[in-house]
Amino acid sequence: MSLVTIKKSHVEADLLVLKSKLESEGIKCFMRNEFTTQIMNYLPSFEVELQVSESDLEKVEEILKEMND
Known part of the structure; x- marks a missing residue:
């Protein structure tokens, strides 16, 4: 399973x-x-990444669009 960072x-x-x-x-x-x-946390170069499975990406994009509307 490959993961994709969404935020x-x-x-x-x-x-x-x-x-x-x-x-x-x-x-x-x-x-x-x-x-x-x-x-x-004192190093600004580190970020937390929210990741989902690549196979869920299409559904995630729909949810993000709904949340932004």
């Missing part, structure tokens, strides 16, 4: 609402660099 942020909390919405729609989400940014 990045320096603050994990910025991604939690979207992660919750996607999981409520049955889409499995993964947080990349989640713990690295907590430990090394």
Whole structure:
């Protein structure tokens, strides 16, 4: 399974609402660099990445569009 990053942020909390919405729609989400940014939050180069399976990408794009409308 290959993962695709759909959103990045320096603050994990910025991604939690979207992660919750996607999981409520049955889409499995993964947080990349989640713990690295907590430990090394003084380095601006580290971002948390919200990732989904490439096979779910089309459904994710539909949900993101609905959320932005």
